Amino acid sequence: MLNQCADTLRGRVTPEPYTGMSYTLYKTGTKVNGTHFQATLKCTGCTSWMQTNGQMKYLKPSDSNRIAMAYSPSKPSNPNSNTSAIPVHEVHAYWEHPFNQGANTNFGQVLQTLQ
Helix, strand or coil: CHHHHHHHHCCCCCCCCCCCCEEEEEEEEEEECCCCEEEEEEEECCCEEECCCCCEEECCCCCEEEEEEEECCCCCCCCCCCCCCCCCCCEEEEEEEEHHHHCCCCHHHHHHHHC
16 A cells, blocks of 8 residues: 555556547658657647646646656557556656747648648
8 A cells, every 4th residue: 555655646547538639640740660659640638637735737828838748658558549557657758848939820721731
């Protein structure tokens, strides 16, 4: 039980699936090879979520946001399910990313070209 509590405090728990979100994967710009992948998608309802402390967290589209990545050589127990168990990640990193530099005034037009 203590290890389970310590893991929860460190954030070592499987995240809950987002509710009310959806995404569209675009073939244009989505690529896979032997060492890399690139996905071009639009996520709707992905800019806010409930934190473990019960407070809402919102991304700031016109400012910087703390972003994270994590990697594990082990795959989820069922990769086709967003509720499958996720192994502990061995590599992780955090950085501040300036979202305002990626703003596109022609966003709607760009989406039209991807479909």
